Amino acid sequence: xxxFTPEINMNEKVIDIHNLYKSFGSNHVLRGIDIDxxxxxxxxxxxxxxxxxxxxxxxxxxxxxxxxxxxxxxxxEVDKLDSVELRELRLKVGFCFQHGALYDSMTVGExxxxxxxxxxxxITNAQVRRMVTVVLEAVGLxxxxxxxxxxxxxxxRKRIGIARTLILRPDVMLYDEPTxxxxxxxxTEINNLINEVQRRFHxxxxxxxxxxxxxxxxxxxxxxxxxxxxxxxxxxxxVFSTQDDLIKExxxxxxxx
Amino acid sequence: xxSNIEQPEKxxxxxxxxxxxxxIYNIFLFLARIFxxxxxxxxxVREVIRQCYQVGYKSLAxxxxxxxxxxxxxxxxxxxSLSEFGATSWLPSLISIAVIRALAPLVTALITAxxxxxxxxxxLASMRVTEQIxxxxxxxxxxxxxxxxxxxxxxxxxxPILVAYTxxxxxxxxxxxxxxxxxxxxxxxxxxxxxxxxxxxxxxxGVKAVVFGFxxxxxxxxxxxxxxxxxxxVGKAANLSVxxxxxxxxxxxxxxxxxxxxIR
Numbered sequence: 001x002x003x004f005t006p007e008i009n010m011n012e013k014v015i016d017i018h019n020l021y022k023s024f025g026s027n028h029v030l031r032g033i034d035i036d037x038x039x040x041x042x043x044x045x046x047x048x049x050x051x052x053x054x055x056x057x058x059x060x061x062x063x064x065x066x067x068x069x070x071x072x073x074x075x076x077e078v079d080k081l082d083s084v085e086l087r088e089l090r091l092k093v094g095f096c097f098q099h100g101a102l103y104d105s106m107t108v109g110e111x112x113x114x115x116x117x118x119x120x121x122x123i124t125n126a127q128v129r130r131m132v133t134v135v136l137e138a139v140g141l142x143x144x145x146x147x148x149x150x151x152x153x154x155x156x157r158k159r160i161g162i163a164r165t166l167i168l169r170p171d172v173m174l175y176d177e178p179t180x181x182x183x184x185x186x187x188t189e190i191n192n193l194i195n196e197v198q199r200r201f202h203x204x205x206x207x208x209x210x211x212x213x214x215x216x217x218x219x220x221x222x223x224x225x226x227x228x229x230x231x232x233x234x235x236x237x238x239v240f241s242t243q244d245d246l247i248k249e250x251x252x253x254x255x256x257x
Numbered sequence: 258x259x260s261n262i263e264q265p266e267k268x269x270x271x272x273x274x275x276x277x278x279x280x281i282y283n284i285f286l287f288l289a290r291i292f293x294x295x296x297x298x299x300x301x302v303r304e305v306i307r308q309c310y311q312v313g314y315k316s317l318a319x320x321x322x323x324x325x326x327x328x329x330x331x332x333x334x335x336x337x338s339l340s341e342f343g344a345t346s347w348l349p350s351l352i353s354i355a356v357i358r359a360l361a362p363l364v365t366a367l368i369t370a371x372x373x374x375x376x377x378x379x380x381l382a383s384m385r386v387t388e389q390i391x392x393x394x395x396x397x398x399x400x401x402x403x404x405x406x407x408x409x410x411x412x413x414x415x416x417p418i419l420v421a422y423t424x425x426x427x428x429x430x431x432x433x434x435x436x437x438x439x440x441x442x443x444x445x446x447x448x449x450x451x452x453x454x455x456x457x458x459x460x461x462x463g464v465k466a467v468v469f470g471f472x473x474x475x476x477x478x479x480x481x482x483x484x485x486x487x488x489x490x491v492g493k494a495a496n497l498s499v500x501x502x503x504x505x506x507x508x509x510x511x512x513x514x515x516x517x518x519x520i521r
Binding site: 058061062063087090091093094095097101102103114115118119121164 | 299383384387388389391392394395396397398399
């Protein structure tokens with residue numbers, strides 16, 4: 001459970017998705033998704049692999065186009081934006097990839113400086129260095145600044161991925177399986193970091209995961225996804241107090257395993 | 258009946274033919290995007306220079322060796338035929354026509370298609386499958402301009418320079434053999450060599466070099482940028498970059514030579 005009470009503004013929606021459908025050929029991935037994320041809120045989307053969770057956040061980030069439905073992020077309809085407007089929106093929406101997606105040919109410091117320099121052409125090298133140091137300290141990895149991504153562990157790569165997103169000071173964070181493939185202690189560290197990002201940087205987030213511990217520790221609201229639809233939503237206790245077979249199965253698997 | 262049952266999509270003609278036409282359409286879109294993005298500001302000068310270094314400077318050792326040996330071996334192979342007619346004095350002229358008109362652009366293009374094309378294809382494919390390209394996109398960076406346009410520009414600029422260099426070292430290789438056998442001086446070798454080389458030859462070779470460079474850049478970037486299927490896709494992209502580039506280079510060679518001959 002969280003060690004702090006997040007400041008959630010229930011009157012302000014940062015993400016508002018209505019009746020979203022997405023198919024790849026004959027594979028119908030999303031089948032009528034409705035979801036609201038309020039300012040300051042962490043929403044966890046929980047579901048088994050292949051249920052369309054990652055597709056959902058890729059649509060929010062404008063990486064994929066929806067087939068139908070509306071996707072409103074920070075007051076803008078994502079699929080109606082031109083390239084300049086989409087670029088502006090992306091500065092406010094951070095995306096943390098499952099495996100970090102760090103640039104192999106750059107050091108950790110260069111990975112962080114790259115989006116900053118590209119998006120703020122007049123920034124000085126001293127300012128870049130300072131901001132890189134600040135975010136690296138925020139994720140607890142200031143010492144890795146000159147290391148190459150190949151020298152980092154899985155957990156460190158994810159932390160650097162989060163730092164690279166934070167350097168642009170986004171309002172919304174999208175986490176794709178932040179704890180997948182990590183040991184339980186590193187999972188807890190990442191979950192704490194997600195909460196710390198919410199508290200310190202006042203972000204609103206969607207966290208895609210199949211890890212119930214992650215959902216329990218980071219989520220203010222949990223939605224459970226099955227075959228491209230949301231089948232249950234609420235806080236952790238509300239969702240898992242049900243007798244629904246799918247949810248019970250999910251709960252038992254995660255906590256008994 | 259359950260509406261959620263997934264039905265495979267029926268191809269219009271056949272899966273293979275549909276895919277071929279879809280590829281052609283996508284390549285045209287890719288080409289159009291290269292030309293559109295290339296002239297949009299900001300121009301990625303630093304990245305183009307860095308890529309020119311990767312494509313050009315890092316290929317120099319291989320190109321030097323290949324060019325030199327091509328000139329040397331071609332001279333050695335041609336000597337017996339010419340000496341039968343007592344025409345070994347024609348060697349510099351014959352070699353210069355062969356090297357400048359055909360061998361320098363072709364050998365350089367094939368070598369760089371193998372070395373640089375596979376490198377670009379594999380690098381971009383690996384970036385695609387590890388979501389690094391998506392990471393650029395969501396960081397409000399235009400990955401197409403930064404990764405594709407700069408590499409296509411670099412190959413289009415660097416390969417003509419490499420072709421000129423290959424021509425030079427090829428002629429030096431030829432000179433070495435002729436000097437050792439006929440004791441021809443450096444100046445008389447080059448005077449003889451350039452007797453039958455005309456302005457149109459330089460223009461044709463220049464055009465070939467630019468076309469080959471552009472082809473290698475576009476093909477390898479297309480294969481890498483659109484890679485799928487994880488690590489298997491990386492190998493496939495590298496392989497297809499080389500195979501398709503080489504195939505197109507030979508087609509373009511025939512096409513350009515036909516046009517040049519009709520002008521000559």
